[in-house]
Amino acid sequence: TMKAILETSLKAYKEGKPFAVGAFNVNNMEQMQGIMMAAQETKAPVIVQVSRGALKYAQDLYLVNIIKAGAELNPEVPLAIHLDHGNSFETVKRAIDLGFTSVMIDGSLMEDGKTPSTFEYNVKVTAEVVKYAHDRGVTVEGELGTLGGIEDGVGSGKTVLTDPDQAVEFVEKTGVDALAISIGTSHGAYKFKGEPKLAFDIIEEIRKKLPNTYLVSHGSSSVPQELIDIINQYGGKMEAAKGVPIPALQKAITCGINKINVDTDSRLAATGAIRKFFVEHPAAFDPREYNTKAREAIAAEVKKKIEAFGAAGRA
Ligand code: G3H
Ligand code: 13P
Ligand code: NA
Numbered sequence: 109t110m111k112a113i114l115e116t117s118l119k120a121y122k123e124g125k126p127f128a129v130g131a132f133n134v135n136n137m138e139q140m141q142g143i144m145m146a147a148q149e150t151k152a153p154v155i156v157q158v159s160r161g162a163l164k165y166a167q168d169l170y171l172v173n174i175i176k177a178g179a180e181l182n183p184e185v186p187l188a189i190h191l192d193h194g195n196s197f198e199t200v201k202r203a204i205d206l207g208f209t210s211v212m213i214d215g216s217l218m219e220d221g222k223t224p225s226t227f228e229y230n231v232k233v234t235a236e237v238v239k240y241a242h243d244r245g246v247t248v249e250g251e252l253g254t255l256g257g258i259e260d261g262v263g264s265g266k267t268v269l270t271d272p273d274q275a276v277e278f279v280e281k282t283g284v285d286a287l288a289i290s291i292g293t294s295h296g297a298y299k300f301k302g303e304p305k306l307a308f309d310i311i312e313e314i315r316k317k318l319p320n321t322y323l324v325s326h327g328s329s330s331v332p333q334e335l336i337d338i339i340n341q342y343g344g345k346m347e348a349a350k351g352v353p354i355p356a357l358q359k360a361i362t363c364g365i366n367k368i369n370v371d372t373d374s375r376l377a378a379t380g381a382i383r384k385f386f387v388e389h390p391a392a393f394d395p396r397e398y399n400t401k402a403r404e405a406i407a408a409e410v411k412k413k414i415e416a417f418g419a420a421g422r423a
């Protein structure tokens with residue numbers, strides 16, 4: 109379960125040797141293989157997570173069985189299969205039926221996955237999922253707050269950083285194992301207009317008030333400039349892309365973050381590798397050739413993340 113894996117991170121934090129477990133999104137076989145190559149090589153625990161969009165893209169059974177193959181082929185890697193941003197009790201139930209050992213119910217948003225919800229709605233849907241999941245030995249991640257840049261939040265009404273006291277009330281009322289908190293990060297490749305800024309004080313306060321809850325940072329891709337440069341050099345257009353700098357993530361880990369979600373960076377790695385391959389081999393047309401390049405680039409990027417999060421050698 110994800111609980112067993114994240115407990116190693118929480119224990120290490122309490123012992124003064126903090127590290128975070130990387131949670132990498134999977135949409136296809138090459139991504140799963142790249143993640144397993146990196147975890148195997150670095151001897152790290154890892155979480156692979158699947159969004160609703162990924163389940164739809166891959167017709168869920170294809171993806172679940174690819175992930176199960178990865179688990180079977182790499183028995184030394186501590187691995188959890190986690191549903192990312194579940195939006196309803198039904199989605200969660202389907203994931204558990206498919207064999208997920210961990211689920212996220214994101215009740216911070218309504219079922220459309222866009223509209224912010226009320227605290228009461230969030231508590232209700234999350235508590236319902238916790239009851240069902242815990243009866244089946246499945247870990248649950250909830251979310252409180254609305255992701256977005258700290259500056260965006262001032263007066264815009266879009267970003268809502270997580271309130272530490274409300275976080276305590278939320279965990280008490282729902283019984284979630286892990287909590288995703290809003291600390292200034294956002295999903296995608298364009299996270300900050302100006303200087304990247306995270307609310308480290310909020311992480312520290314929540315960590316102090318909830319010493320036994322696993323804390324999760326979503327939207328944590330670092331959008332490495334070298335990957336953006338490759339994309340732009342080979343025909344792409346992603347000039348203003350900006351992510352969370354690695355030192356900021358490392359500081360967040362020392363403040364108490366246990367799980368760091370990364371999706372965008374493997375997308376960038378794959379896209380850069382494929383763009384480069386086609387520019388250099390305009391006559392190529394065998395998908396195995398460019399997908400091999402994508403897989404290698406994903407593995408290299410995931411390896412960097414695992415090392416930066418201090419998770420290497422923690423398996
Ligand atoms: O949290 C969002 C993840 O990056 C998944 O994105 O819904 O496009 O698969 P997606
Ligand atoms: P990124 O878009 O920063 O990779 O975030 C992924 C995420 O939070 C998945 O839940
Ligand atoms: Na949210």
Ligand code: ZN
Nearest residue numbers: 295326327369
């Ligand atoms: Zn997310």
